[in-house]
Amino acid sequence: MDWNKLIKRYDKGDYLGKILGFPEQCLEGWKIGKKAKLRKAKGIEKIFVTGMGGSGYVGEMLQKLFFQESKIPVFIEHGYILPKFVDKKTLCIIVSYSGNTEEAIGLFKKLKKSSIPTIGVTSNGYLKKACRHCIVVPGGYQPRQASGYLFFSTLAVLKKMGLSPFKEKDVLETVRLLKKEQGAVVAKAKANAKLMYKKTPVIYATESLQVSALRWQTELNEIAKVFCHWNVLPELQHNEINASLNLGKGHFFLIRQAKEGKKMQARINFMKKRIRSIGYPVTEIESRGSGLLAATWYMNYLGSMTAFYLSMLNRLDPTPVNLIQGMKAYLKKKA
Numbered sequence: 001m002d003w004n005k006l007i008k009r010y011d012k013g014d015y016l017g018k019i020l021g022f023p024e025q026c027l028e029g030w031k032i033g034k035k036a037k038l039r040k041a042k043g044i045e046k047i048f049v050t051g052m053g054g055s056g057y058v059g060e061m062l063q064k065l066f067f068q069e070s071k072i073p074v075f076i077e078h079g080y081i082l083p084k085f086v087d088k089k090t091l092c093i094i095v096s097y098s099g100n101t102e103e104a105i106g107l108f109k110k111l112k113k114s115s116i117p118t119i120g121v122t123s124n125g126y127l128k129k130a131c132r133h134c135i136v137v138p139g140g141y142q143p144r145q146a147s148g149y150l151f152f153s154t155l156a157v158l159k160k161m162g163l164s165p166f167k168e169k170d171v172l173e174t175v176r177l178l179k180k181e182q183g184a185v186v187a188k189a190k191a192n193a194k195l196m197y198k199k200t201p202v203i204y205a206t207e208s209l210q211v212s213a214l215r216w217q218t219e220l221n222e223i224a225k226v227f228c229h230w231n232v233l234p235e236l237q238h239n240e241i242n243a244s245l246n247l248g249k250g251h252f253f254l255i256r257q258a259k260e261g262k263k264m265q266a267r268i269n270f271m272k273k274r275i276r277s278i279g280y281p282v283t284e285i286e287s288r289g290s291g292l293l294a295a296t297w298y299m300n301y302l303g304s305m306t307a308f309y310l311s312m313l314n315r316l317d318p319t320p321v322n323l324i325q326g327m328k329a330y331l332k333k334k335a
Contacts, residue, residue: 011318012319013319015145029153047075093121094107097146099120112130174298192283202231203255204236207234216253216307220306224311226310252280256287
């Protein structure tokens with residue numbers, strides 16, 4: 001496989017270069033957040049995050065990570081609804097990389113009329129102009145390419161406000177791990193892409209890495225333009241385990257922590273046997289890193305890289321998302 005030839009022909013926007021620069025982006029995002037002029041929060045009991053697509057993934061990450069490590073719950077919304085429970089004891093975070101995302105801006109305008117504490121995370125647009133407390137990250141990327149800026153700047157602000165369980169050492173471990181493993185990640189991604197080629201990828205994740213399974217799915221959708229399904233252990237063993245029909249050609253990937261508990265390990269072993277018994281191959285992938293933050297971003301990074309190399313096999317430019325842009329243009333005319 002002549003990867004260099006494929007990249008030269010199809011990667012017109014240097015998507016690979018942006019993925020390779022992701023570890024530095026994470027560190028830069030953290031530094032941006034640390035410089036934000038925000039004080040320690042008082043009386044905050046919950047966090048509400050809204051955003052769409054690549055911007056919205058910030059909320060997904062915070063929710064799943066805080067669920068495991070923090071006493072402060074994180075709630076997320078990918079749409080138009082402002083929950084009734086959002087009040088002055090809620091920190092609201094509006095994430096819109098462009099600064100003009102319709103759904104996020106709609107919620108921001110509702111919050112702006114209240115005295116509910118609100119922070120914006122953006123690179124430009126209406127949100128940058130209208131939000132009093134705004135974290136501004138570099139522009140020039142697709143939202144999914146800028147997740148290091150968006151997530152780590154937000155995490156740094158939450159730490160500064162006394163609301164995050166994650167420390168700078170966790171961030172530095174993450175950056176070091178991604179840099180150290182980058183060559184191995186590229187090699188694994190190429191192998192994964194070959195296994196996925198002309199098949200439907202099915203991603204199963206253990207509970208602590210379920211947000212990475214979501215990341216794999218959305219990256220495969222946007223970058224490689226393929227359908228993808230994901231689910232999580234142990235929940236899928238109470239429903240989806242019964243399914244065996246109508247998938248067609250597929251390949252299962254089981255993503256997990258390097259060290260899982262005895263019960264989860266037993267569930268993994270059972271699931272591998274079940275998948276093979278219905279005639280499908282399964283590839284088991286262990287994460288790296290000692291901390292939850294590093295392990296999760298390692299798996300996310302592998303998912304992004306895999307999607308890129310699958311886009312090369314599919315002979316597609318990974319950068320454009322013409323249907324998303326077309327949908328937005330349609331809404332402007334019709335709604």
